[in-house]
Amino acid sequence: MAIDLYKKEDHLLLAVDCIIFGFDGSRLKALLVKRNLEPGLGKWSLMGGFVKKTESVKEAATRVLNLLTGLTDVYMEELGCFGNVNRDPGGRVVSIAFFALIKINDYSESLMKEHNSKWFELDHLPALIFDHGEMISQAKEKLKDKVSTHPAGFTLLPRKFTLQQLQGLYEAIYEKEMDKRNFTRRILELGILKKLEEKEKESSRKGAFLFVFEKTRYEKLSKKGFRII
Amino acid sequence: MAIDLYKKEDHLLLAVDCIIFGFDGSRLKALLVKRNLEPGLGKWSLMGGFVKKTESVKEAATRVLNLLTGLTDVYMEELGCFGNVNRDPGGRVVSIAFFALIKINDYSESLMKEHNSKWFELDHLPALIFDHGEMISQAKEKLKDKVSTHPAGFTLLPRKFTLQQLQGLYEAIYEKEMDKRNFTRRILELGILKKLEEKEKESSRKGAFLFVFEKTRYEKLSKKGFRII
């Protein structure tokens, strides 16, 4: 962009920070990194970066997430703007927070070593720099909201999953136990899952049927929406 | 803020734009201004301004809203970030959009002349600069969401209002008619309105009782939340 009709206005730094959620089968986790620059060098933080002039804010978030995880096509949504004057002691930085949902196994051990990153259970987070703790706590709330009416949660599970895995995910997000029969009925009635022939045999002798989320079925119904919880 | 550890990073312009909603008794409206600078001079736009280094983003939005309306203590909420590279032909400007709910009569004729501003019905908006049309349409959706579970809508009505005015507001926001008896029952059962002795006699011979929203009653109930629609 060559022209700048607004030269005399304050120019400031704009950052993106990514709350990356994962699900290990029983608990919801967030991926944090050891910060590699001052201020806060060596402390735990969200993965973040500055928005460049040549990219959109969303593109910046995607780039930052890809840098850490190597992943593309990740479910990501804007959480909001964190714009207090002194939130970052290193300068006047406004941050746009995003939350992303990834399959925990898509993120390899080697990447964790490479980036000094680590999964943390949401109720055992370490001290975080700046307002990153607040970001995570807002993201948790927004996630609850989201998955109650949108099929976003599936992106935290493997492509093929059992109903009990899905229920475990919802229980982790809502931090409460649910009734197996009611949950099963509700989710199947939506008609957005396809039951496979295949069974998952790791966690029981009998084996549990695997399902996949069918996006096309969801799209037929999404106009009127749904409510899981 | 003296220090800037991030000097080498791109610095850019950050703006705020305010979607200001009002309700005239039967229709939801948005307050727009004729833009007084290039690019887009003379075109209709949302009220906006640049974020200064010395203020938070929220403070900037409050300042901008106050500049146009003279009002303080206005209900305002963040809508989201609009960060495409070429959204503003005048430069690389990222905008944080906010939506505000005001009482339409708090905004005087004289201010409208002073600022070249005007109320527009939401389904008869003029052409708007940049992505402001998209901002309004997202704000409309978010407003629906908000008033279904929070008592935000009251800030669009006079302090004293009739149940039919309140219902009219919800009908305008949801763009659908509702049943008077069901609406009345639901809203009264929440216990967040106080019925006054006083009647409003403008719109009928019989006169309709006036109510006020009781914040303290709402706060007692807000933990478990409520659902109007």
Added chain:
DNA sequence: GCAAAAGTGTTTTGTCTACACCCATGA
């Protein structure tokens, strides 16, 4: 006395919740 809006209950329908036993299998 009539036009115009205010105010008020009941029935039906659908949705949500609580709850317990048999099944299939591998060890």
Added chain:
DNA sequence: TCATGGGTGTAGACAAAACACTTTTGC
């Protein structure tokens, strides 16, 4: 054969939706 998780149905409670007539009063 038994231990383990998988899979399934029903009854009762509650909430939401549909629906129409009487009241008040200024003209």
